[in-house]
Ligand SMILES: Nc1ncnc2c1ncn2[C@@H]1O[C@H](COP(=O)(O)OP(=O)(O)O)[C@@H](O)[C@H]1O
């Protein structure tokens with residue numbers, strides 16, 4: 441079953457202009473991007489910095505709107521849905537950002553951070569305060585954090601722990617699609633592998649669909665069945681990950697792959713981390 445369709449998506453940001461005379465030309469961040477993600481699939485999105493990956497991710501979760509084209513989630517346009525559909529979409533599509541230091545509200549306790557989606561979506565996720573608390577404890581435990589952390593603030597945690605909290609928070613909304621925008625890129629190498637493995641376990645357990653954005657081709661190769669390669673706002677190549685990585689059709693993809701010193705498909709990230717000093 442098809443879960444997400446991106447159909448001819450384009451996005452232009454207006455010129456920055458600004459007091460210091462910044463760029464005066466508009467930035468075309470997405471150019472006629474189309475892709476299809478099947479339910480239960482991990483779909484990878486790769487490309488150099490500035491190629492438009494985050495912009496696409498933000499448009500999918502409706503933090504930005506497209507200039508033209510459409511994004512359909514389970515047949516519903518994420519931009520023009522009715523208010524009721526909109527609430528359902530907002531819980532069904534969750535995002536985990538790259539930077540766990542800025543994505544969690546520093547003034548909120550972990551308990552409230554993870555419970556918040558259940559409060560926002562209380563019409564759909566009908567739990568009273570005691571059940572909510574139970575669910576927070578269960579979610580934290582599932583991502584590898586004990587209940588002793590409930591009353592702590594984000595600054596009391598490491599980067600990896602914060603990303604686990606962000607994942608628990610996303611799961612609290614009972615999503616079907618998780619958009620992961622460089623979810624491990626800001627973390628230490630050893631922690632990257634742990635968080636990636638956690639994400640893959642969760643996906644299997646909860647039958648989640650992932651859009652996995654990363655410039656880490658090793659992680660994408662490890663985690664994703666299909667991949668799209670973006671360059672300068674366009675998808676230049678897409679297909680099964682093995683095919684794209686083993687027999688890239690585009691020069692750009694070949695260059696991306698050549699830039700990775702050790703992209704061995706048989707070497708999991710865990711193995712890479714274990715080998716790291
Ligand atoms: N809010 C914004 N305003 C203006 N330009 C932006 C904005 N967000 C992103 N861009 C520009 O859009 C392009 C794509 O950026 P982005 O989607 O962040 O790429 P990536 O995630 O692949 O690094 C870049 O040129 C970036 O500078």
Ligand SMILES: [Mg+2]
Nearest residue numbers: 493494495622
């Ligand atoms: Mg980005």
